[in-house]
Amino acid sequence: MDEILLKKYADVENCPVRNVLDRFGDKWSTLVLLVLDDVAVIRFNEIHKMIDSISQKMLAVTLKSLEADGLIIRKQYPEIPPRVEYTLSERGASLIPHIKSLVQWANANFEDITKSRAAYKK
Amino acid sequence: MDEILLKKYADVENCPVRNVLDRFGDKWSTLVLLVLDDVAVIRFNEIHKMIDSISQKMLAVTLKSLEADGLIIRKQYPEIPPRVEYTLSERGASLIPHIKSLVQWANANFEDITKSRAAYKK
DNA sequence: TCTTTGACTTACCAAAAGTAAGTTAATAAC
DNA sequence: GTTATTAACTTACTTTTGGTAAGTCAAAGA
8 A cells, every 4th residue: 555545534634535524424414405405495493393303402503514614595584583594505506416316325225235234243 | 394394304214314314424434435445455454544533443333334234345364463354345336436426526615615614703 | 471463342531412491582462 | 561472592411422542362473
């Protein structure tokens, strides 16, 4: 194994792959993006209903980081009680096909994977 | 928002998207797969050198779960000190293009995202 | 006999995520 | 004119997940 390959994934700063996976390899980001793609416009509590297993705390954190990355747009109305609407940005929308291709693969292979996992008992 | 959409991502069991993301949305799986794709055959300690930020513990856990899912193949030689070689399975290999398409997107958008994130200060 | 070697485990500690309660301010109900 | 309600979050606390460093195992070499 040569030296260049050895260093390729070594440190986070200089490794684009690491940068990507650190950003989207979290538990909720991709799922939230898929939901936004599905509904176009959606409010905080509606997302929470659709993904009932996410906590409000983590939904807030996830939305904030997606907004910071410019993947979603947050529009707040000056009303009380507050109304906030989330939509995909263009950048976010351009990511969707790539995520969906992953999901398709997973759907196609889900059964086999589940069988493998059941057979593997150690 | 209609009822069907509301339920779509609701619970883990019945949601294929959730199943996928729970499986590959962990911190290390995709990166390990990419490394295996890069080198074809590789030993435990070599992976650890290439991804120096992963702990031995998590590398062991990750490899075990990838093996359980039938995405990688573990070949152990009856030697001492032990020798274990890891390779992608066919199933694992079929996943690689989808991961790479995500990585390409990320490379293309990395700079802009970094700028957005820097500009976002709250 | 003692050290080295590679692929892991284990015990302990730190960081991330989950839970449930609290905050805010205007309108509605009593 | 208090009290309750409402949406989008925070905060304090607990649990789960991941990181660190040391330990294990068995043969071959010094």
